[in-house]
Amino acid sequence: MTRQPPLHACRLFDDGGCETFGDPDLMFPWWSVTKTAIAICALRLAEQGRLDLDAHMPDQPFTLHQLLTHRAGLPDYGSLPAYHAAVRADEEPWPRDALVEAAMAQGRLFAPGQGWRYSNVGYLLAREWIEAVAGQGLGDLVRAQIAGPLGLDSVVLAQTRGQFARTAWPEARRYHPGWVYHGCLIGTARDAARMMQGLFAGQLLRAESLSRMRETLRLGDALPGRPWTAHGYATGLMSGRVGAAGRAIGHSGAGPFSVNAVYHFPDLPRQVTVASFTDGHDEGVAEREAVRLAVSG
Template structure:
């Protein structure tokens, strides 16, 4: 674990210079990296024959795969002014039915499969779909499918304000994780990196399902203030390229007081996975830190 001012990174495998350093014990919110975990659980259930990713969901005209790829046409709740005001005022989270109704009142953005638009409300529904199919909570699925097999001890689903008491950033004291409607996992940087590294090392999904997860929807080129030179989205994964390191696959995340970047770099001489966490609201800071950590000898 290394720290530079308020930036925390963990790399797998560690550079030789870090081999004797003690693993950091700070806990962070994983924010939208939780989407990657939701997608892993869905693909694992499909691998086991418990769910069909491409069947139209009951009562809807889109599939679970389209929710996971942001191609369902659903809007987002982040665009709702009342949502932003309520979070800023430190109110209690709305019931899920209320946020769904408010988001859907904006109207569908496009027909399923005919476009791409990032949708947190889509992942809220995706989580409910896999919970219903498994007859288990998302938290239990994460423990059974990921944390148990990998021996991870720090990862927990935050549900109440009290669950954010252990978070490193002081801003957590002013936030209710219930405002993240698909769920907000928390844990160490090391465990976030381990989840993604294990995924790409074939420890969580078989080869066929991992290949499915990596199928990407291209979105464009460079993003100002961020390291991306090519962007796309796969199944629960941001997927593109950064000039210095080649392909970059993982997920960034942001909340009111911190950001993170958890990425796998498959084109380096040895595949490397990095989890980077920092305070503030600029995802580019965490992403650049992840790229720099991946390049260290």
């Protein structure tokens, strides 16, 4: 018999309805949904005149916008077998420079703006660039630019094993969040949904900034084992179509022991944002649950 994974989710309707599935107080790793938060912080700082998304990083050929859209031509450390072996062995995270050197030894993949490749290294550099401009760490930036305005009380940038041990999955008790080099937010399913809903409701960005954030590079059609019938990437957002549910805009995430999907579905008669969290390694499980909850509302 196929095991049914545990599901913890929140469904928020634009008309004010809210439903939770599972314990609403449980904390979860947000994994790559953190990329959406980093992109929001960058766009808010740009609105405040504190940075230029299209400026080149000092001594580098790419811009901040190219980093945030995975178009800088940088490789990813996720392709390094030694990285995954070290995580499995529960080692301490590598020094930042050692990680970047190992990843960059794979070589640049294309000239900036001339291709697309998902890169956690790119988001590490984007985070560092934003922190340097703002004079604040990512945790403080998320509190000031996102969690504070929306009242997201649970959201924390996890930096220690002890903080990660607060999350729902038993495996988190021995995982160091420093292995997620761009940072890993933790929080409830409801606050993940509220962040995404607040973004698309215009509570975080001006209309022109949100429009730019949503500009999508189409990457292809269906993905095996996942609900996408067309998929692409915007600025810190996965964006495409999921069959009868129409457009889905948000982000999925995966770590060594859990997955999540946090998406806004604007084409449904009753617009809805869903955050789903489950254990395992297959992002498609969380994505399919998000779609199922969206269309069953």
